[in-house]
Amino acid sequence: MVPETESVVRPSRCLIGCGANVGSRREQLDQAIDMLRFMPGVEMLQVSRFVETQPIGGPPGQPPFLNAACLVETSFAPEEMLDMLAAVENTLHRERHTRWGPRTIDLDLLMYDEQVITTERLQVPHPRMTTRRFVLEPATEIAADLRHPVAGCTLRELLENISQRHLHVAVVGVPGSGAAEVAAAVADVTLARLLHAPTALPGCSPATAHQAEPPATSRAWRERVEAYAAPLRESQWPDDPHGTVADYWLEGVRLAADAWLPPAERESFLSAFEQVSHETVCPHVVLFLEVRQQTLVERMAYRSHATDSSDVFADLVATQAAAGGKRGVAALMGLQEAMAECLLHGGGCCPRPKAVIHLAADDLGRAVLDAVAAVEAIA
Numbered sequence: 001m002v003p004e005t006e007s008v009v010r011p012s013r014c015l016i017g018c019g020a021n022v023g024s025r026r027e028q029l030d031q032a033i034d035m036l037r038f039m040p041g042v043e044m045l046q047v048s049r050f051v052e053t054q055p056i057g058g059p060p061g062q063p064p065f066l067n068a069a070c071l072v073e074t075s076f077a078p079e080e081m082l083d084m085l086a087a088v089e090n091t092l093h094r095e096r097h098t099r100w101g102p103r104t105i106d107l108d109l110l111m112y113d114e115q116v117i118t119t120e121r122l123q124v125p126h127p128r129m130t131t132r133r134f135v136l137e138p139a140t141e142i143a144a145d146l147r148h149p150v151a152g153c154t155l156r157e158l159l160e161n162i163s164q165r166h167l168h169v170a171v172v173g174v175p176g177s178g179a180a181e182v183a184a185a186v187a188d189v190t191l192a193r194l195l196h197a198p199t200a201l202p203g204c205s206p207a208t209a210h211q212a213e214p215p216a217t218s219r220a221w222r223e224r225v226e227a228y229a230a231p232l233r234e235s236q237w238p239d240d241p242h243g244t245v246a247d248y249w250l251e252g253v254r255l256a257a258d259a260w261l262p263p264a265e266r267e268s269f270l271s272a273f274e275q276v277s278h279e280t281v282c283p284h285v286v287l288f289l290e291v292r293q294q295t296l297v298e299r300m301a302y303r304s305h306a307t308d309s310s311d312v313f314a315d316l317v318a319t320q321a322a323a324g325g326k327r328g329v330a331a332l333m334g335l336q337e338a339m340a341e342c343l344l345h346g347g348g349c350c351p352r353p354k355a356v357i358h359l360a361a362d363d364l365g366r367a368v369l370d371a372v373a374a375v376e377a378i379a
Helices: 027-035 076-092 133-143 155-161 179-190 218-231 250-260 263-277 293-305 316-322 325-345 363-375
Strands: 013-021 042-047 051-053 066-073 105-110 169-172 194-196 245-246 285-290 357-360
Touching: 013 027, 013 133, 027 066, 042 133, 051 133, 051 363, 066 133, 076 105, 105 133, 105 155, 105 194, 105 363, 133 155, 169 179, 179 194, 179 285, 194 293, 218 245, 218 250, 218 263, 250 263, 250 325, 285 363, 293 316, 293 325, 325 357, 357 363
Parallel strands: 169 245, 169 285, 194 245, 285 357
Antiparallel strands: 013 066, 013 105, 042 066, 051 066
């Protein structure tokens, strides 16, 4: 009798980010990497050089970090790998009292093969690695051709993406998400050129509108697209190193138009949109602000009682004029879902941005801090 052939389990390849900014940084990194090297079920393939970087976010006054990356093969499952990294951190006295606070050692599971994992405990690829130079530089040194499964490109291409001389950062969200407010804060900190949307996007469909309806002809929507696209034209794109921060995304106009235009008008609009979009600079980085439905309800209520002197969430005025109450909020949630789908899976007319950072925007102050940290990490 021929014995049954045992199935061969191929080891998984993992990218791990390492950092330390408290105590003997180099010694602690060496210890952590050695513990990984001699861990049963783990084979160390490569280790990058150590790079000193300034801390991003977190409490002020922290000492600089030493950062590195290592590439391993392992028989551990993703959550087992996470537990193993936590065990190494605990052995080296890692404390977790403050978000983005100082630490003796920090080990992040950046990638696990080309898997996309989202659980309560684990998110892989690491959700912020696409804008973190202190992650991408050491990672590219040892695994430049490793493919990021969400961005759809290699680590080398991700690093090139954030190394543009004039970077285009788009803060994207539905009316009421706080995109204008967050973009202004990011531009203020980075000294970037700030572009505001020329008009607010309507978030509802014609079936729910009762007054002040957005245009329902392809010609009118083409004019709107032209206004949005004008400062994004490749032929007029600046060459200074300060960058551009916009509080809109051209593809968002198409998604809104798709909800408003009757079927007979959509083909004509789409053809014109494709031509215009191909002449513009796609965002290198998108900060996507997501809000809960209840948050939009509360912000609509605030806006309905706000005085003319307040411009917070002013982009909700057009939405309230077109459709108030639950229908308007439901439509905004629909537009947000369409934006998320397009950013995550592509399928739009514009190229999908390589770096997309999702930010919870129910707390506007925290969203500002997270957005600023994401952009500062590019430097």
